[in-house]
Amino acid sequence: MKLLIGLVITLGMWWLAKWVEEKHFYFGTQARELVYDVIQHGLGTVARQNLNVIVVDVSDVGWTPRKDPNQPREYDYTDRKQLRDVVMKIADQSPAAIGLDIDFTPYPIQLEDDDEFLACLLARSTGYRESADSLANGPLSPACFSTPNHYVPIYVATYTSLALGPVYALERPEYSALAAFAGAVIPSQYEAPRRMVDTIEIRYGLPGSGSWVVNSLSVAMHPKVQQNSLANIPGVAESISLAPHNEVPATEFYVDYGSIDRIEATTVASASLMDPKQPQIVNSLKGQYILVGRGKGTTDMDQHNIPGRLDRRYSGVYLHACAIYTLDSGPLLALLLPRGRLVLDLSLFLLIFGVVELTIFARKRFLQAQTRAGVLHLVVTVLVVVAAIVGGIYLAGSFRIMWDDSLFVAVGLIGHAVIDHVFTHD
């Protein structure tokens, strides 16, 4: 009978979790978010020692104030010459890839500076040389040219300009090779931003004409995306999901934010790259994924909430860094779907039931116990639920599986134990 009640409760809670997920109820969604947050915290404790991702903070690079005589807007932007020097210094150390989390959407007053800068990046990244005649400021700096066959993949952030297609997104069609999408997915109501973009398809032309598939900054830099094998079983788990936007079909993946504080703590100031007194920094970028961006936000721009950390917000560059860390950590995180969750929910119930019954049997068989069976049931259930949460974190860390309805089932099973405690008289 107890087994039957327990099974009914487990199935009921599984169904409730599924229903809440479909209906997007506020409290239910918050409960799932809480479990998701706990798992994200847990991932921080199992993060690997070498993160392979380094953020170079360019808050210390000068800002160029420009006043366009033909425009009312005054507009500051990172000094492109200083930025070029920083990027070339990084490239000299042969990192795995460099991503500039700085928007290069063309802006009328900085066309010439950006043209020269992007030509330099393209040369360093692919060896392609723009003709000196076509650049307003003449030939590129020698720093832009590496030795042959020693090119470093470099990508720059783009956003709204992608809508114009590869020909116009970055001033010249050839620069489209550098373009990566740097937007962060706006989550559904009541949800924290769990996912980042994998690829986004831009249908820039007339209806029915061609489209342009652009990688996100993290995927461009780390193109080896390892699918989670569980996600290959239909209905069990998903690691890459389709965004529900018809005009811009996009795919997304779940991000492991567990290491964000460590990534932030190891941020390198761009000035220290130029400092010969800091050789440990100068020689530390080889083989690493380097993100260049503004680590410190002074305004509301580019500041984001992440799951599990309601106490503060982070600059966008750290979101991309976590996305790269996720891609570099093996198979993608997979969120269990209802069918997959049912298997784990039932397993959790049977585990608790088995342990409780075994304990009761042991008490009757071997002990002259004073404790009532109901109390014992409650205590054991709570212990096993705690163990299940720890196990959930272990699952996420080791098998990259996110089981975010375990709280529902745990509540149901504790309810089962309470009922047992109230009605058991032995």
Place this chain on the structure above:
Amino acid sequence: MNAIPYRKAVRADLCKVTPRWNIPLLIAVAILMSPLGSRAQVTTFAGVVIENTCKAQVFEPEDQKWHVLVSPKGSHRPLIAGEILKCGSTSGSLTLLDSQTYTTISGMQTHKVEVSSVLNEVIRYAEPAFTRGESPVETIFSSPPSGGTVEPERLVVRWRPPAGIGEVTLSVAPESSDLNLFESGRFEASSAAFDSQELRDALATYRDRNGFAPLVLRLRDAAGHEYRVSFSVLTPPNQKRLVQELAEWDAKDGLVRHLGRASVYSDFGLYSEAAAESELALKESPKSSILLQLAASAERRTGNLPRAYELESELKQMSAKVQ
């Protein structure tokens, strides 16, 4: 002020007092707070000029004026949503691409740059997660700094008097309210500073009553001109954290101490204090280009542009000498 930044300010405030480990409190905060779209304001790049053979002009919504459209041959001048284009001469034409369509205008025709449905969807789907140059809000005030934070007990209002300004009144109110926390009598704006214990007391009372909404300080002259600046008051929990974090740097030597303190002040939005510390750091090593850069950027952040320009020009001179 619209609702989203206000709610973000509230959330940020609540978040700062929430210990990381306190999961039950996190739930309570999560339940109280609906998710907030932190959509930053970015320039909506909506099109490009393909060819201009008619001395075209562009109407900028920001200053409500027509300007010459500078688009040299071969360069695709970007167009921003809301700009209006027309040909400045009867001969020739202007071809542009926006809203996924090529359009050619000539003669007296005008064309308003529109956002395409794809672009709209991109903006609706994802928010900017990147750095983009942003101009400091134009303000005459250097204290309180625009968008920064102040400690009420130490506030002295400072500004650069605009030409021709006479007597003014000064008032402070929460952004979402018309009710003034403080209002001064008339005084000469040429004094360039306002040092009032009454104002400090009003802000301290506001803080002590858990006022966390950003404030607006207004300076009005007799002719009806109004100069304003938005700022926040440092909350007690943040004040406590500030003291702790500053103490960590106080044990260090001169230069490191000032740099550390500047960084802490900056983290708490106390940009005036950060600028003062950066200046002290610069005094320790006046020939350091990095310190000059840091001080210039700190001064720029407070809105003290003359000092920022002075430091930047010093930096340029130094670079020229080195080259």
